[in-house]
Amino acid sequence: MQPRIQVQTTDFELSEEYQRLRDNPACGAVVTFTGLVRELVQGNLTGMTLEHYPGMTESALTDICQQAAQRWELGSITVIHRVGSLGLNDQIVFVGVAAAHRQAAFMAAEFIMDYLKTRAPFWKQEHTTAGSYWVDAKTKDQLAAARWHTSEAEG
Amino acid sequence: MLTVKLFAALRERLECASLTVDATGISRVSELKQVLAARSPKWQRELSHNDVLCAVNQQLAASDMPLQAGDEVAFFPPVTGG
Numbered sequence: 001m002q003p004r005i006q007v008q009t010t011d012f013e014l015s016e017e018y019q020r021l022r023d024n025p026a027c028g029a030v031v032t033f034t035g036l037v038r039e040l041v042q043g044n045l046t047g048m049t050l051e052h053y054p055g056m057t058e059s060a061l062t063d064i065c066q067q068a069a070q071r072w073e074l075g076s077i078t079v080i081h082r083v084g085s086l087g088l089n090d091q092i093v094f095v096g097v098a099a100a101h102r103q104a105a106f107m108a109a110e111f112i113m114d115y116l117k118t119r120a121p122f123w124k125q126e127h128t129t130a131g132s133y134w135v136d137a138k139t140k141d142q143l144a145a146a147r148w149h150t151s152e153a154e155g
Numbered sequence: 156m157l158t159v160k161l162f163a164a165l166r167e168r169l170e171c172a173s174l175t176v177d178a179t180g181i182s183r184v185s186e187l188k189q190v191l192a193a194r195s196p197k198w199q200r201e202l203s204h205n206d207v208l209c210a211v212n213q214q215l216a217a218s219d220m221p222l223q224a225g226d227e228v229a230f231f232p233p234v235t236g237g
Contacts, residue, residue, distance in 0.1 A: 053210070
C-alpha cells in the first residue's frame with residue numbers, strides 16, 4: 001500500500017480527502033484526524049510559522065505510514081502536513097486511515113499522529129503579541145509515542 | 156566534503172543554515188560534532204545540548220553513526236510538528 005503524503009503551504013479540503021479514503025469497497029471504516037492552530041493559555045497568539053526539513057519530512061512520514069501498515073491491516077492512508085505561515089484556527093495536519101474494521105483504523109490513526117509528533121522533522125514557531133518563540137518539545141508527546149514500543153514488547 | 160544542515164532554533168542561534176566540512180579524519184557523527192564545536196564557544200554550547208537530534212542522509216541517526224564523504228548531516232532541536 002502506497003500512502004498519500006503531502007507537505008504543503010496550502011490548505012486542504014476535508015471532504016475531498018474523506019472521499020478519496022472512502023473509495024475502496026474492501027474498507028468498512030474511515031477514521032480521520034485534523035489538527036488545528038490553537039489559542040495559547042495567555043490568549044495572545046497572532047499566528048505561527050512551521051519549518052520542516054524538505055526531503056527528510058516526506059521520507060519520515062512515509063516510513064511512519066509503512067510501520068502502521070505493518071502493524072494493522074489497512075486499506076489506505078493519507079497524511080497531509082502544512083508548512084509556512086498559519087493563523088489561529090487554521091488546519092495544520094490531517095491523518096486519514098481506511099481499513100476493513102474500525103479498530104485498525106482508530107489505532108493506526110493514533111499511532112501515526114504519535115509518531116509524527118516525535119519523529120517527523122517539523123518545528124513550530126509561535127508568534128505572539130509579546131514576541132516569537134520556538135515551541136518546546138513536550139514530554140507527554142514522547143510518552144504517547146513510547147506507549148507503542150511497550151505494547152510491541154508485550155506482544 | 157560533508158554537508159551540514161541546521162534547522163529551527165539551532166539554525167537561528169548559530170546564524171547558519173548550511174555549511175560544508177572537510178570529511179578528512181571524520182568517521183562518525185560524534186567526530187563531526189567535535190570539529191563543529193571547535194568553531195566557537197557558541198557552537199560548542201549549542202551542540203552540547205543533550206536533546207539535539209541528528210539525521211544522516213535524512214534518516215535519524217545516533218552519534219556513533221559512521222560517516223563518509225558526500226553525506227548530508229543535519230542537527231536540529233526536538234521536533235514539534237502535528
